[in-house]
Amino acid sequence: MLRSLFLAAAGSARIGRLVESAPVSRGIVQRFVAGQSTDEVLQVSRELADDGLTVSLDHLGEDTRTIEQAVAARDEYLSVLGRLKGAGLTPAVEVSVKLSALGQRIDEKLAYEHARAVCAAAAEAGTTVTLDAEDHVSTDATLETLVELRRDYPSTGAALQAHLRRTEGDCRELSTAGSRVRLCKGAYAEPESVAFQSALDVDKSFVRCLNILMSGECYPMVATHDPRLIAIAEDRARWFDRSPAEYEFQMLYGVRPEEQSRLLGNGHTVRIYLPYGAEWYGYLMRRLADRPANVGFLARAVTSR
Ligand code: FAD
Numbered sequence: 001m002l003r004s005l006f007l008a009a010a011g012s013a014r015i016g017r018l019v020e021s022a023p024v025s026r027g028i029v030q031r032f033v034a035g036q037s038t039d040e041v042l043q044v045s046r047e048l049a050d051d052g053l054t055v056s057l058d059h060l061g062e063d064t065r066t067i068e069q070a071v072a073a074r075d076e077y078l079s080v081l082g083r084l085k086g087a088g089l090t091p092a093v094e095v096s097v098k099l100s101a102l103g104q105r106i107d108e109k110l111a112y113e114h115a116r117a118v119c120a121a122a123a124e125a126g127t128t129v130t131l132d133a134e135d136h137v138s139t140d141a142t143l144e145t146l147v148e149l150r151r152d153y154p155s156t157g158a159a160l161q162a163h164l165r166r167t168e169g170d171c172r173e174l175s176t177a178g179s180r181v182r183l184c185k186g187a188y189a190e191p192e193s194v195a196f197q198s199a200l201d202v203d204k205s206f207v208r209c210l211n212i213l214m215s216g217e218c219y220p221m222v223a224t225h226d227p228r229l230i231a232i233a234e235d236r237a238r239w240f241d242r243s244p245a246e247y248e249f250q251m252l253y254g255v256r257p258e259e260q261s262r263l264l265g266n267g268h269t270v271r272i273y274l275p276y277g278a279e280w281y282g283y284l285m286r287r288l289a290d291r292p293a294n295v296g297f298l299a300r301a302v303t304s305r
Contacts, residue, residue, distance in 0.1 A: 006289035007189035032061070032254040032287055034276040038080050040274035044253075045084075045093050049292055053262075053272050055093040056130060056159035061101040067110070070103030074114040076277075078121045085125035088254070094128040096159075096273060099142055112145050119153035129178065130157035130221075135188040136164055136195065143170065154178050157221065161186030162206035163195045171209045173215025180249070181208050182221040182250060187286040207232055214240045214247065221271065223250035225259065244268050 034044040045055050059077060064070045077095055084090050090111055095118065102114035122129045131142055132265035142158065149156045157180030160167050164186060164241075174181050184200050185196065196202045210276070214236040222233045230249065237247055248269035251260055264270045275283055 003289045003292065004189060006285045006292070009285050029280045029284060032252065032275070032284060033280045034253060034274050036276065036278050038076075038083060038276075041080070041274065042087055042089070044084060044274060044276075045089055046087070048272050049089060053260065053270050054248070055089075056096045056271055056273050058096040058098075058132070058273060058275040058283075059101070060275050060282075060283055061279040062098045062134065062282055063100045063105060064103055065106065067106060067126045070101070070106060070110060070114060073101040073103075074117055077118045081118070081121040081125045081127070084127065084223060090125045090127040092244070093209070094130065094271075095122060096130045096132050097191055098132045098134060100134055100138065100167055101144060104138060104141060105144075106142050108145070108168060115145060115149055116152075119149055119156055123155075127155070128155045128157065128180065130159065130182055131161035133161045133182075133184070133186070136190050139164065139166070139170075143173075147262040150179075155180060155184060157219075159184055160209065161188075162209050163190065163202045165194055165196065165205075167205065168212065169213040171216075175213050175218045177217040180221060181213055181218050182215060182223050184223040185226075187290065203229065209268065210236055214242060220247045222247065222249050223273070225251055225256045227259070230263070232260070255287075 008274040025035060029171065034041040041057060045057065048055050057080060059080065061069070061073050064073060075194075077097065081095065085092050097115060097118055099111045099115060104111035115129070119129050131146055133139065133142065144157060146158045155178070158174065159182040160170050160174070161183050162183060171181065171183070183206065196205055203226070206224070210222065210229075210233055212219070214233070222230070224230060232249075233249070244267045247270055249263050250271045250273060253272050253274045260270050260272065
């Protein structure tokens with residue numbers, strides 16, 4: 001119930017603009033967002049890298065409706081990639097990109113051109129790009145863009161969402177040599193016709209997808225905080241004789257930092273998804289939907305002002 005409320009709120013641009021400009025914002029977002037500026041995110045990236053973690057930077061913003069916004073999103077990625085190289089933070093730090101931020105809803109070709117420019121800048125900086133997964137309406141277009149991008153930038157990765165019924169098939173398609181696949185549960189509200197609705201069915205799908213990725217030739221990126229799924233991933237890696245260099249775990253900034261350290265201590269690669277920027281509203285609402293217990297944290301941030 002709360003989950004659907006937060007996911008519905010996540011999709012409201014009008015509420016988003018109001019909340020993002022409210023003075024309570026800073027305290028609330030600090031836990032999940034690295035900061036608003038490039039300087040701040042580079043500082044946090046440096047701290048994480050010094051701790052032995054790897055990072056995927058996400059410049060917040062999605063569902064761009066004007067060409068100017070899409071160009072600005074592209075330019076921010078080009079700028080941060082240039083600075084990452086200069087700061088010696090590559091290849092430990094890569095970038096995650098939402099094609100809707102680069103203009104996918106305006107013109108798919110434009111989003112492709114923008115993504116291509118980001119991939120070129122990442123290659124120049126010595127790092128990689130992963131395409132985030134958004135709602136199911138965009139999945140085909142995103143995976144088609146991935147195929148195009150990988151022709152010249154084969155290390156470009158993509159996220160797949162276990163809650164979508166189609167994802168086992170997508171895992172089979174992408175479990176080939178050189179392919180980088182992030183497997184997550186899925187953070188968007190989706191209808192029953194395309195997505196599993198119960199937590200158990202999503203978890204079972206996650207495990208089926210994990211089996212395909214771990215037994216295939218791709219590089220699986222296991223993106224979950226779920227202790228049971230993490231244990232199953234460790235087990236499958238052993239079963240399919242994968243060394244720690246042949247897969248990685250990924251978690252969101254601010255979520256289960258002790259578990260991040262435990263996995264790191266056990267010799268795993270752990271990548272932190274690190275969002276930054278002013279448009280944090282949709283992202284934060286999806287984190288509240290993931291774990292409504294975080295509402296207590298939000299309430300304390302508001303009342304302690
Ligand atoms: P959940 O079902 O949220 O949690 C399972 C269990 O994990 C909980 O019962 C609890 O035991 C533990 N847990 C979870 N959170 C906490 C916490 N804060 N403190 C303590 N224990 C906790 N979604 C997309 O749709 N597209 C993407 O491109 C995408 N990229 C992602 C990238 C990364 C690196 C990660 C980690 C997630 C990404 N997601 C993405 C979000 C994802 O789809 C889920 O919404 C989110 O990760 C929550 O699912 P979960 O697997 O952590 O399990």
